[in-house]
Amino acid sequence: MENLEALMHGFGIALSGNHIFLMVIGVLLGILVGVLPGLGAPNGVSLLLPLTFGMQPVSAIILLSSMYWGALFGGSVTSILFNIPGEPSSVATTFDGYPMARDGRPTTALATAFGSAAFGALAGVVLITLCASWVAQVALAFGPPEYFAVYFLAFASFVGMGGTPPIKTLVSLAIGFALAAVGIDTVSGSVRLTMGIDEMVKGVSFVVAVMGLFGIGELLIAVEEEFHVKAISSKVEWREVFRTLAGLPRYGWALLRSAAIGCWMGITPGGPTAASFMSYGIAKRLSPRHANFGKGEPEGIVAPEAADHAAGTSALLPMLSLGIPGSATAAVMMGGLMIWGLNPGPMLFVEQKDFVWGLIASMYLGNVVAVVLVLLTVPIFAALMRVPFFIIAPVIVIICTVGAYSVSNSYLDVVLMMGFGVLGYLFKKLHYPLAPLVLAIVIGDKAEDAFRQSMLMSRGSLGIFFAKPLVTTLILLGAALLLMPVIWRTIGRMMPRSQVKP
């Protein structure tokens, strides 16, 4: 009940004219970056970051998180109407969303997607409302070894459950850690990994990496695939919207299952992309109409959308209560929190009650605002897709350049961004995941500090990670997740082939 009281207090903060205005701006900008190929939620949030420095932290986080919700919704619009996923996490929505829209039911497809997305998001926020402060309370008792174990668990779950080749995930993660270490070591003050370039002392900002990896990289992928924009009517029929929304409870079981998958993948940082694919795959396997999947089956829209949004929202739970972001965008937001002078983690719930509960309340409101705005603006943003790509591309390159430069007024950052662009393109092309790299840049230093402090406590013995039941459990869980791919492969080998690929 204490949570409910705090939530009501949060609503009091979030429900001001100023904050509602920020939500609307955030959601609209979010839909914009979600719709544009090459710009996504991580970029959009990084671009807005420098503009929030003068704001109250709670206003800033409301703006940034609303942008995130907007981007999640915007990505689905292009998936359904144009068969072009605006966001990596809405790729799975194209499988059934586009066929349904092509068969003359674009409104039904959009309404199904938005309805399930809203349900997924709601599930995520409710989970945060109920559990976040409890998790934070548990985490208050954590010492450095426990923290390191939690970080280890988070990174291990990427490798074990991210759905990408495990060794490629590991390499991506380790590169992020190495980049985080560039510059001045926070513990000893010595300079590390500058590779002989003096300016590198300031380190590699996650914003620069995000602009390159997600901005330039995605752009190169998009131009290579040369999409043909086939115009499907983007007119929204409101009667059909309400009819579809009223019919959604028919997919109650699929909704619940997908939201659960999404929440799980959001908290253990698997991320929204992996969540939507996993949910789609499971729905296809379990549904009695699985032959219809890929041809415009509503459940094929419900499953990835609900999971995508549940994961996107619940990714903020570990960010707030443990200081571990559950997705790339959450990582960028956490970087923002640190710049604003807040310390993400359990102490937030003690010291910054207004901030935390204002944010949680704004998540309820922001998603409602997002659903309404996205429905109202579908025709406008759909028209934007008809602007030729050769005009959009230079604009995005210029925006990313300015974004990278403005982090610390450094041209070196722009050059680095281009390098990250090439890396992002190669990584995307070869199925290396990008999110772990960004996450590791943001929390690499914290993970390292936790490790070194633990070592100080134990005078250099690794035994400290097996000294108490909680640490041991976390470390063993992490190790089990790391070994998951190996275990799956062994099981796959032992089972007859027909059962492995249904």
Next chain:
Amino acid sequence: MVSGRSLEAATALITGAFGAAVVVSTLDNGIGWSAAGVESGTFPFIVGLVILAGSVFNLVQGWLHARAVVLGPSEIKRVAMLFGPAAVFVGVIPLIGIYPASAIYVFGALAWHKRGSLLLAAAAAIGAALALYLIFELTFQISLPRGALGTLFGF
């Protein structure tokens, strides 16, 4: 034409080289245990080793199991057509500053694709530079690079 095999190999070599550079560079910082605790090179050293080992694994895997062709000639051309001008744009910023560079970039893109008149392209180019100035320099007070040319004119 670029085969999946060579693309996998190139990427693994890039990550591997980075890993090797990290390992070598951390040796200066000291690895292992000292009186002050874990030395500052230790953690990156381990990370560098992981990158190196993973890259070798990916190199071998990519060589053995890669798909045949991942980039055809037309795809390479399209990617180059985007990346080339973008790289030139970034390259000339220290010389002529971001405003002229953006204007030329936008003008070039529009003129190259021959949509609309050159006059329209020129208008869009000036509009882009002006928008940058208005949004960043004036509204959000973020100073953008003016380049050697800007210094020359005292801008």
